[in-house]
Amino acid sequence: MLGARDTLPLLLGAAPFGLIFGALAAGSMLGGAGALAMSALVFAGSAQFIALSLLTGGAGVAVIVLTTFVVNLRHMLYSATLQTGVARLPQRWRVLLAFWLTDETFAVVHHRYVHDDATPFRHWYVAGSGLAMYVNWLAWTAAGVLLGQASPALTHLGLEFALVATFVGIVVPLLRDRPTIAASLSAAAVALLARDLPYKLSLLLAALAGVAVGVWLEERAARGEHE
Template sequence: MLPLCLAVIPWGILCGSLAVQNGFTALETQAMSLLVFAGSAQLVAIELMAGNTPLLTILFTTFIISSRHFLYGLAVRHKVIDQPLRWRLPVSFVLTDELFAFSHHRKAYRTKTRLTYALSAGFSFYIAWNLWTFIGIVAGSLLPDLTTLGLDFAIAATFIALVIPGIKNLATLATVVTAGIVASVLKSQGFELWLVVAALSAMTVGYIISRVISRINSQIHIKQAPKS
């Protein structure tokens, strides 16, 4: 997790400085990172709140942005379902994009040692995020507008670093390419639900291709099987 903790330095600084420069107090800004702990949702919520956006719009938008965590929870559910609630609750709190990217090992979360390892990794990221937010608060109070420095590219760079190593087959590649194309087209057209549509489209394409490949492999296996 250490490289990822360092990779979100610009992201955290941007979040802290953006909030301060949009009228949030230092306490409110830090409390958001302590309680919400969701970088992309925080950045969007800050801009919406600063623009006096209606509460329902803010709630709906952040709900959509954070809905991917529901999928994360489903993906690791079978690994932690047998663990007591005192383990499952903190795991759910620190199950960020970064920790989820490292949760695919078949033995992840299975034992207390592995649970402790996962929580240590997750909370190290939590501490780092709040530290970078604090630095952003200080920087936002002392320096000019930091949003012009392009720090928001750290968001894209972090997700690219998480996604690329996971492309190990055609179905995953198709999922990533579809998500990128659909998101780019819809975003450029000003479509508000571009993120949701892009995610659903990508998952659909990936699922279809994985099923087709699985069927082809099954047919090849049947043809190659020795006849009795």
């Protein structure tokens, strides 16, 4: 599958992320089975880390659900961008592609899906990328569970730097217009200013700020075009 092939570089970037999550979750109240179940059913790396952190910190269910929901609001923007190519697909396809949609898959398919590929089989490209990321995430979570149990020091090796590098590689190419740049800067500023709040609330506020600024600027630009 071409989608899987084009996603290969990002699979390596996700590997340390999966290792660390598996090791951390296995050593928490979730345990190894819980870690694998979360990766299989949730499949949202950042949301899983946040949920795990909040869970071990004693946060309530409502805080965990609300925080992860807001952090994942970006997927609504991803879906809106790609929806023209999937609107006529059967519901089973749309549900599957929505579940497999990640930051990495969106970054890989966006240009091809919107601009370069006009065939009726574009969804197979997305499926290939999404499936590759899904299998990769499960495999590295399992490896993290096993290696974390054998070597608890795994979580202190600084492997999380790969996540930062991958995130930068995904975000920077998308910073092409004023609303996107402003939304990113606003979210970053709020995250820094609110970093001392409990229960990772800084992430919740940063996501809300970024979405609000981006939507406001896009609506303002749209009004300007019609005046």
